[in-house]
Amino acid sequence: MGIANNLLQIKSALPEHVTLVAVSKTKPVSDLMEAYEAGQRIFGENKIQEMAEKWEQMPKDIQWHMIGHVQTNKVKFMTLFVSLIHGVDSLKLLQEINKQALKNNRIIDCLLQIHIAEEETKFGLDEEELASLLSSNEIQELKNIRIVGLMGMATFTDNKDQIKKEFLHLKTIFDKTKKLKTENCQLETISMGMSGDYQLAIECGSTMVRIGSSIFGGRN
Numbered sequence: 001m002g003i004a005n006n007l008l009q010i011k012s013a014l015p016e017h018v019t020l021v022a023v024s025k026t027k028p029v030s031d032l033m034e035a036y037e038a039g040q041r042i043f044g045e046n047k048i049q050e051m052a053e054k055w056e057q058m059p060k061d062i063q064w065h066m067i068g069h070v071q072t073n074k075v076k077f078m079t080l081f082v083s084l085i086h087g088v089d090s091l092k093l094l095q096e097i098n099k100q101a102l103k104n105n106r107i108i109d110c111l112l113q114i115h116i117a118e119e120e121t122k123f124g125l126d127e128e129e130l131a132s133l134l135s136s137n138e139i140q141e142l143k144n145i146r147i148v149g150l151m152g153m154a155t156f157t158d159n160k161d162q163i164k165k166e167f168l169h170l171k172t173i174f175d176k177t178k179k180l181k182t183e184n185c186q187l188e189t190i191s192m193g194m195s196g197d198y199q200l201a202i203e204c205g206s207t208m209v210r211i212g213s214s215i216f217g218g219r220n
Helices: 003-013 029-036 048-057 074-076 091-104 127-134 162-175 197-203
Strands: 021-025 042-046 063-066 082-087 108-113 145-153 187-193 208-210
Touching: 003 021, 003 029, 042 048, 042 108, 048 063, 048 074, 082 091, 082 127, 082 145, 091 108, 091 145, 127 162, 145 162, 162 187, 162 197, 187 208, 197 208
Parallel strands: 021 042, 021 208, 042 063, 063 082, 082 108, 108 145, 145 187
Antiparallel strands: none
């Protein structure tokens, strides 16, 4: 089965309210174009330089999502075109995105990353850090970012019960937090679930899934 077939099969099984991010990191532009020709318009990359190169070469109606961990010194290379930044986990990073967005006369959408996995290596805020970030005066001053949701990555394990528990934990945090509406924070998106666990994530309330290998095959 080719990329187009994989994509159409996945899309036909997704509920209407769930957004599909095609994770295209390490894949050549020809593979992305095959997905594009099949109707896909949202692509996720985890390296800013690679994403910028693909943005230059590809049609301009594509939404580019930055799904990897972001270093503040690299933000400026994507603020001209990025649609959504997934893994935002500090006020410092939000301030840098805001600064660069202002220079480009843009408002950039962000997802705050919540640490739900048992692995220490995963990034993200805990529930207390999230609450204090969203209630801080500093965040109210950021007029060129918009926090549109939360994202989280489950522990890398075959234990479906554990994954489900972590997804439901994120959904609970999301439901509590979305009551907090400010000018630059209105939570609508809950991004969780990848190729191996996206169906379970959707059952647990995900509205955005990041799927790579099930569309494009294994990583290059």
